[in-house]
Amino acid sequence: MSSTAAAKPKLNFNTGTTGYFIFLHAGALLALFPFAFSWSAVALMFFLHWLTASLGICLGYHRYLTHRGMDLPKWLARTLVFFGALACENGPIKWVAQHRMHHAGSDTDKDPHNAKNSLWWAHVGWMLYEHPEFDNKENIRNYSKDIAGDAFYQFLDNHFIKIQFALGFLLFAIGGWPFVIWGIFLRLVLVYHSTWFVNSAAHAWGYKTFALENDLSTNCWWVGLIAYGEGWHNNHHAFPKSARHGLRPWEIDLTWMAICVLKALGLATNIKVAKIKRVDSPNPELAPTYGADMVKQAA
Numbered sequence: 001m002s003s004t005a006a007a008k009p010k011l012n013f014n015t016g017t018t019g020y021f022i023f024l025h026a027g028a029l030l031a032l033f034p035f036a037f038s039w040s041a042v043a044l045m046f047f048l049h050w051l052t053a054s055l056g057i058c059l060g061y062h063r064y065l066t067h068r069g070m071d072l073p074k075w076l077a078r079t080l081v082f083f084g085a086l087a088c089e090n091g092p093i094k095w096v097a098q099h100r101m102h103h104a105g106s107d108t109d110k111d112p113h114n115a116k117n118s119l120w121w122a123h124v125g126w127m128l129y130e131h132p133e134f135d136n137k138e139n140i141r142n143y144s145k146d147i148a149g150d151a152f153y154q155f156l157d158n159h160f161i162k163i164q165f166a167l168g169f170l171l172f173a174i175g176g177w178p179f180v181i182w183g184i185f186l187r188l189v190l191v192y193h194s195t196w197f198v199n200s201a202a203h204a205w206g207y208k209t210f211a212l213e214n215d216l217s218t219n220c221w222w223v224g225l226i227a228y229g230e231g232w233h234n235n236h237h238a239f240p241k242s243a244r245h246g247l248r249p250w251e252i253d254l255t256w257m258a259i260c261v262l263k264a265l266g267l268a269t270n271i272k273v274a275k276i277k278r279v280d281s282p283n284p285e286l287a288p289t290y291g292a293d294m295v296k297q298a299a
Contacts, residue, residue, distance in 0.1 A: 011129035018128050024192075027185035041178035044171070045187045048086075053191045054228035056083030058255040062230070065147065066096045069243030070259065071270040078152055087191050088164050091157025097143035098134060103240055104143075107203065107216045115203035115216050123200035164188075194227045202233035209247070209276070210238035219251065229253030239274035247276050 030036050060080030063069040072080070081092050089095055098112050105111045112134040115122040126134075133139060141148045148154075156163070164184070171179040197220075206218030215237055223231025224246065230236070232245040232253065246253030262268035 009132050011131055014128055014130050021124070021128075024185060025189055027181065028189040030181045031186045036178050036181040038175070038178045041175060041182035044175070044179055045182040045190075048183055048187050049191055050228075052083050052087040052187070053194060054255050055080055055258060056085070057087050057089060057191070057195060058228045058230055059258060060084040061089075061092055061095050062099065063243050063255065063259070065092055066099050067241050067243075069241055069272050070262075070268045072262070072268060076262075076267055081153065082156065085156040085160040085163060086167060087195075088160060088188055089192070089195060091160045092153045093144045093148050093157045094140055096147060097140040100143045101134060101139075102199075103237070106212075106237060107214060113199045115200065119200045119204055122203060123196045194223075195230075197223045198227050198230045198233055202231050206231075206234070208234050210234055212237055221251075224252060229255045235274070241272045242274035243268075243271050244273045247274060 060077070060082075061084040064072055064077060065081060065084075084095070085091060090098075102111050102113065105114075107114055107116050112131065113122045113126045118125070168180055168184045171183045175183075202218055202220045202223045203216040204218065206220035206223075208218055212234070217233040217237040219234045220231045223233070225231070229245045229252065232247070232251050235247050235251070236242070236245045243259055244253060244256045245251070246256060259268055259271065263271060
């Protein structure tokens with residue numbers, strides 16, 4: 001056995017998480033049957049998808065809570081993070097910690113979803129095992145010191161599954177099984193894969209605006225569309241604190257549009273935005289510069 005192989009941590013297969021994913025995907029398939037269809041259920045699914053994926057995960061969990069790309073009033077921040085918990089991708093503390101681990105060791109053995117292992121591993125495989133480092137409670141606290149002591153975030157970490165059940169009961173009371181199948185099962189599956197494609201496809205296909213050492217992140221246009229702007233992943237890895245990920249005119253960033261609305265309403269302030277300008281050097285073609293607020297943040 002080589003020293004490299006010996007150094008690999010022992011992973012324990014997580015039957016609970018694996019069974020949950022199988023159950024959820026099986027439930028989503030029920031949307032194919034006539035008894036589960038209604039146009040109101042379809043509309044509900046699209047609305048909740050946007051609410052939980054774009055406003056919740058992309059804006060609340062990611063651009064605000066993980067990277068502090070803007071300042072928000074406390075009530076609004078907690079509302080957006082609650083929407084993120086409704087996406088059922090873990091509570092905010094663990095989600096933030098593991099995403100910060102990803103940036104700290106992107107595409108290395110220090111990355112929870114290291115794309116160099118395989119695209120399957122980056123997409124979903126890493127969640128099917130308990131990892132002694134990435135799932136370690138002390139490590140999670142170390143990577144989330146700014147929020148780990150918050151009672152509201154602790155509540156969401158401990159009860160996000162129960163909250164999802166409560167939403168399911170509410171939807172059943174309003175619209176029966178079609179609302180549950182489209183609003184819970186299918187919506188969660190679609191939200192999951194749109195997020196997971198950022199970890200897999202946006203580390204494999206697309207173009208690179210910035211050359212980053214030991215980093216496979218790319219700008220993948222179709223992931224940018226289905227993941228509300230998160231697919232402009234190479235831009236994000238170059239400027240993690242930037243609240244805007246689509247830095248060029250054709251890089252559509254729907255979450256950034258929501259942030260612009262919040263800014264216009266006076267609810268989002270101190271917004272950090274990266275800018276790019278052309279330079280004579282052919283490598284890279286586009287060089288990074290920070291906006292004034294980014295300079296202040298970096299100083």
